[in-house]
Amino acid sequence: MSERAADVTVEDNLIEIRDLVFKRGDRLIFDGLSMTVPKGRVTALMGPSGCGKTTLLRIVGGQLKPDSGTVLVRGEDVGKLKRADLLELRKDIGMLFQSSALFTDLSVFENVAFPIREHTRLPEDTIRDLVLMKLNAVGLRGARDLMPGQLSGGMSRRVALARAIALDPCLLMYDEPFTGQDPIAMGVVVTLIKRLNSALEATSLLVSHDVHETAGISDKIYIIDDGKVVAGGQSQDLETHESARVRQFFTGSPDGPVPFHYPADKLEYDFLGDVGL
Amino acid sequence: MDLLRTLGDRTLERLSGLGRASIMWGHAVWGLPTLRELPLVIRQIYNFGVLSIVIIILSGFSIGAVISLQFYTQLSRFGAEDAVGLGLALVLLRELGPVMTGLLFAGRAGSAVTAEIGLMKTTEQLSSMEMMGVDPLRRIVTPRLWAGVISMPLLAAMFNVVAIYGGLIVAVQWLGGDEGGYWSGMQENVEIWNDLGKGVVKTVIFALLVTWIAVFQGYDTDPTPEGIGLATTRTVVTSSVMILAVDFILTLSMYGEF
Numbered sequence: 001m002s003e004r005a006a007d008v009t010v011e012d013n014l015i016e017i018r019d020l021v022f023k024r025g026d027r028l029i030f031d032g033l034s035m036t037v038p039k040g041r042v043t044a045l046m047g048p049s050g051c052g053k054t055t056l057l058r059i060v061g062g063q064l065k066p067d068s069g070t071v072l073v074r075g076e077d078v079g080k081l082k083r084a085d086l087l088e089l090r091k092d093i094g095m096l097f098q099s100s101a102l103f104t105d106l107s108v109f110e111n112v113a114f115p116i117r118e119h120t121r122l123p124e125d126t127i128r129d130l131v132l133m134k135l136n137a138v139g140l141r142g143a144r145d146l147m148p149g150q151l152s153g154g155m156s157r158r159v160a161l162a163r164a165i166a167l168d169p170c171l172l173m174y175d176e177p178f179t180g181q182d183p184i185a186m187g188v189v190v191t192l193i194k195r196l197n198s199a200l201e202a203t204s205l206l207v208s209h210d211v212h213e214t215a216g217i218s219d220k221i222y223i224i225d226d227g228k229v230v231a232g233g234q235s236q237d238l239e240t241h242e243s244a245r246v247r248q249f250f251t252g253s254p255d256g257p258v259p260f261h262y263p264a265d266k267l268e269y270d271f272l273g274d275v276g277l
Numbered sequence: 278m279d280l281l282r283t284l285g286d287r288t289l290e291r292l293s294g295l296g297r298a299s300i301m302w303g304h305a306v307w308g309l310p311t312l313r314e315l316p317l318v319i320r321q322i323y324n325f326g327v328l329s330i331v332i333i334i335l336s337g338f339s340i341g342a343v344i345s346l347q348f349y350t351q352l353s354r355f356g357a358e359d360a361v362g363l364g365l366a367l368v369l370l371r372e373l374g375p376v377m378t379g380l381l382f383a384g385r386a387g388s389a390v391t392a393e394i395g396l397m398k399t400t401e402q403l404s405s406m407e408m409m410g411v412d413p414l415r416r417i418v419t420p421r422l423w424a425g426v427i428s429m430p431l432l433a434a435m436f437n438v439v440a441i442y443g444g445l446i447v448a449v450q451w452l453g454g455d456e457g458g459y460w461s462g463m464q465e466n467v468e469i470w471n472d473l474g475k476g477v478v479k480t481v482i483f484a485l486l487v488t489w490i491a492v493f494q495g496y497d498t499d500p501t502p503e504g505i506g507l508a509t510t511r512t513v514v515t516s517s518v519m520i521l522a523v524d525f526i527l528t529l530s531m532y533g534e535f
Contacts, residue, residue: 061408090410101405104396115409160405 014039014171014203015060020069022052022059029055031227032069042197042204044218046211048249048258051224053207054098057173060205061093062086073171091119094164094202098176100156102148108135108159109144115166134162137199138192154185158192165196172202178210186210190217211250223249298493305418305492317420318427325386325421325488326428330435332385333378337436340377341443344368349448358448359458365444366463369437370476371532376524378433379483383516386428387491390421391512394495395505403496418492425488426481433480475531479524486523487516 015037022030029052037043045053058064059071062078071078073089081089102111112131116122122130135141138158148156157177164172174193178186194217197204208214214221215235223231223238223246231238231246238250248256264270348361394417397403403413441463448454467473491512498508 058404063404063407087410087412090408093408095405095408097401097405099401101401103402103406104400115411118409118411 012038014074015205016070016072017056017060018070018072020056020059020071021067022055022064023067024055028227030066030069033224033228035222035229035232037203037205038220039203040197040201041219042193042206042217044206044208044214044221045224046207046209046214046221046249047224049209052227053209053224054175056224057095057175057205057207060173061090061095091115091167092169093171093173094167094169095173096157096160096164096175096177098179100148100153100160102151102156102160102163104148106148107144108140108146108148108151111148111159112163112166115163119167130166131162134166135159137165137196138162139188152185154181154188157181157185157189161189161192161196165200168200168202170202172197172200172204174204174206174208176208177206178208178213186213193217211252225249294497297497298489301414301418301493301496302489304414305422314415314420317416318423321420321424322428324389325382325424326432328389329382329385329428329432332381333432333436334439336377336381337439338443340373341365341369341440341445342447344373344440345444345447346452349452349454353452358452358454359462361444361448361454361462362441362459363462363466366441366467367472369440370467370472372524372528374433374437374440375476375479375483376520378429378436378480379487379520379524380517381436382425382429382432382484383487383491383513383520386425387487387512387516388509390425390488390491391495391498391509392505394418394421394492395498395500395508398496398498399500399502399505418496421492422488425491426484429484429487430477430480433476437476478531479527482523482527483520486519490516490519 013036015035017033017035020030020033021028033056035045045056047053055064059066060073060078062081066079074092076085076089078086078089102108103114106114109131112134113127116127116130132141132144135144138161140155140158140162143151143155143159148159151159172193177189177193181189190213193204193206196202206214206218218235221233221235221238222229225245231241231243233241235250238246241247241250245257248258254260345361345365348364349358352358352360352364394403397417403417406413406416445456445459449456449459494508494512494515498504
């Protein structure tokens with residue numbers, strides 16, 4: 001009975017992270033982080049800048065190796081996969097980078113066609129249809145001949161999104177998808193993430209610190225701080241979370257346990273010097 | 278004590294850089310490009326080679342003309358103007374052709390490649406390629422390495438030809454030397470292997486050096502705007518110093534026995 005229950009959890013979670021420890025130089029980025037990403041849902045990961053959100057995506061994608069702990073994607077331990085298996089796994093992962101990361105020497109069309117050309121041997125007209133379908137999904141079918149340099153920030157993010165879904169991945173990872181977008185572009189990206197997740201029957205893992213947008217589309221939110229998950233749940237639960245730190249982050253107020261001032265000497269010391277002491 | 282530590286730190290840093298560069302080299306050169314990757318190599322030959330032609334031709338012409346002018350004024354004092362062609366050809370084939378092409382190549386193509394790859398890294402293009410299951414070493418680095426090794430010897434050949442014609446214009450058309458003497462000195466005394474062949478060997482070695490340094494600096498760059506600037510400078514400085522140092526060693530081992 002218990003064995004069967006274990007099976008069910010593996011089946012239901014696309015990603016399982018257990019006791020992840022990751023160091024960069026001497027700095028401990030993750031210190032025993034554990035979390036799960038349920039299949040078919042949008043899961044968000046939030047936390048203050050520099051807390052290692054992007055690093056976590058890179059660990060899930062196998063670009064960085066954890067120092068200890070396990071990261072299971074589809075039941076496979078990413079940290080221990082051989083190079084060939086890792087490349088195979090990545091074909092099923094679409095990732096949207098913060099900077100969009102479009103290939104600057106290729107047109108919009110060729111950017112979206114790139115993963116298809118690399119991994120399949122489809123005839124040219126099939127590729128054309130596929131690419132135009134993906135571009136149509138993000139509303140940029142008409143922009144196929146533009147170069148990345150001619151696109152606005154919002155457009156390039158949509159092209160990058162079309163490229164990320166080119167091979168119909170089962171896992172979509174978004175690194176700060178809302179940063180630096182105007183309100184309209186932001187709204188478009190929000191709807192797209194939600195829509196694509198259900199249309200592709202994919203699982204989404206989203207990293208962001210835009211509370212409002214993230215809360216609107218996520219089924220589950222994790223908040224990380226100091227290398228650990230400090231809270232997890234639906235957005236309503238987090239607004240009323242018992243930890244003042246979590247509440248402060250979620251409501252975005254300047255006052256709270258997280259200090260406004262960077263650690264410094266006493267005020268008197270800086271302004272009055274020795275006289276004041 | 279502090280000095281000692283800095284020295285040690287620097288040495289370790291250099292050594293680990295060399296290690297990373299060698300690993301990258303190993304991965305990238307593993308196997309010739311496949312037929313599918315051939316268009317990529319050709320495109321890079323265009324970037325490396327074709328776009329460097331103008332600077333190679335201009336410099337080749339000036340260098341040929343200047344050396345020929347110097348040789349002519351000195352040699353004519355002994356009535357040996359006919360030796361200008363031979364002297365120029367030997368200097369170019371053995372030393373100046375490979376070295377100057379190497380330096381110009383490092384400045385023109387090497388810096389461009391470092392900046393290009395560095396920018397790709399900074400804008401996460403390399404990462405995204407990796408995340409798509411495409412190996413950026415094979416896709417970005419390998420074609421550039423091969424293109425560099427193919428195009429630089431061709432550029433050196435062009436440099437030499439243009440320089441010899443530049444010399445001809447100065448020594449014969451302008452200063453009134455004998456054209457027959459200019460060519461026949463070359464024809465009789467330039468040896469295929471000893472002069473031309475060894476020069477080609479040098480060029481290939483310099484080409485490997487420059488492309489390796491350029492590609493590695495780009496690939497290993499600190500992903501910030503300052504990082505790209507620094508990496509580009511390092512490419513030009515390191516390649517230039519390496520070319521001159523290696524040239525000395527090569528010349529010593531090739532022609533040292535006289």
